[in-house]
Amino acid sequence: MNTTPLIDGAVPLSDWGVIRAHGADAASFLHSQLTNDFALMGLSQARLAGYCSAKGRLLASFVAWKVAHDELLLACHASVLAATLKRLSMFVLRAKCKLSDASSELRLFGVAGPSARALAGDAAVWQKLDANGANVVRLPDAAGHARALWAAADATPALPALGLDAWHWLEVQSGVPVIEAATSEQFVPQMLNFELVGGVNFQKGCYPGQEIVARSHYRGTIKRRMFLFDVDAPATAGQEVFHSADPGQPAGMVANAAPRPDGVGSSALVEIKLAALDGGSIHLGTADGAPLTRRELPYAVTDGAG
Structure with missing residues (x-):
């Protein structure tokens, strides 16, 4: 409900x-x-x-x-x-x-x-x-x-x-990302599901970066995607997230975030390695930061990560 x-x-x-x-x-x-x-x-x-x-x-x-x-x-x-x-x-x-x-x-x-x-x-x-x-x-x-x-x-x-x-x-x-200054130049469009929400036309002519975007699409080389999470802490665009199995390096980055209506923590769109979704826990800001709980996006995500 x-x-x-x-x-x-x-x-x-x-x-x-x-x-x-x-x-x-x-x-x-x-x-x-x-x-x-x-x-x-x-x-x-x-x-x-x-x-x-x-x-x-x-x-x-x-x-x-x-x-x-x-x-x-x-x-x-x-x-x-x-x-x-x-x-x-x-x-x-x-x-x-x-x-x-x-x-x-x-x-x-x-x-x-x-x-x-x-x-x-x-x-x-x-x-x-x-x-x-x-x-x-x-x-x-x-x-x-x-x-x-x-x-x-x-x-x-x-x-x-x-x-x-x-x-x-x-x-x-x-699930539609907004690029802010904190995340500018961080993501190839597919990392933010941009083509899944109608932001990329693969039939049109050239534009800056088009070869890389097209190659990622047709070769299926995307290893990172964006997912929806809740976290019981304030979250902001550009914050890194960490996975419990590899605490020494970030596993992803917050694309957008906002306070939850219930007043408890934040909801966030997080770009993350697909491998980090297979097990363990994901944390905000540091390896021992607040844990993130994955929620359902309003659309299916491809690359076997739905």
């Missing part, structure tokens, strides 16, 4: 920002740089996408959507926005695309529970709607709660107030 308390309402996403891509080549430029398809993206669609280094490591992750045929918005964690904008801008070259920080021009809200369901209606996940001057992106459900991203220039959703910790907990429960 699901004992999760009802989470309902909207919260300003103070830890997120927005990059605007504008111009005739905006979609094609992003298509050449990010892990997902933007060439065939429609005005009623959104995308989860990653931006990789040449070594295939995620520098940032985005929820992206089209405002117009020549304008796209990319919402990302604020801690990686400036560096990502600077790096992307270096590769625009002759493309008719202008990139800018639109964070001060747009209000981003996370909406959850009955409020999200009422706002998004029967929209499919990663569908974009226009509602009273706002863009609404339907996000994957989490812990039985509907979720949506709400963005507008001069409006605020008339919905109950939601706590930011509750929203962060739902982000973790969704």
Whole structure:
């Protein structure tokens, strides 16, 4: 039985920002740089996408959507926005695309529970709607709660107030990772199940790191994956975790974490060696730190680790 308390309402996403891509080549430029398809993206669609280094490591992750045929918005964690904008801008070259920080021009809200369901209606996940001057992106459900991203220039959703910790907990429960500064360049997309949640298109053309990402996919060489854990201690992105059988070196890293609604410890998305799941115990921060208890993700994980 699901004992999760009802989470309902909207919260300003103070830890997120927005990059605007504008111009005739905006979609094609992003298509050449990010892990997902933007060439065939429609005005009623959104995308989860990653931006990789040449070594295939995620520098940032985005929820992206089209405002117009020549304008796209990319919402990302604020801690990686400036560096990502600077790096992307270096590769625009002759493309008719202008990139800018639109964070001060747009209000981003996370909406959850009955409020999200009422706002998004029967929209499919990663569908974009226009509602009273706002863009609404339907996000994957989490812990039985509907979720949506709400963005507008001069409006605020008339919905109950939601706590930011509750929203962060739902982000973790969704199993969709968010790259923060503490985890930038740490993970190949598959280590965070990015392709399992729709963040990678293996049929599209080249982008930075594409050969490494594709090789990991087609050769089945991934030995690390992301799983959901609870721990009776505060957890933060970038913290290492250790396995009892090999306490001298980390077995993985926390990708995202949030306080649990019951006030006891944290829930965390943890990237970890698959071999560490075979037995023994996993601990937060140090070899004798708080033990982690594995929970179920809302999707199956491949490579024999489901």
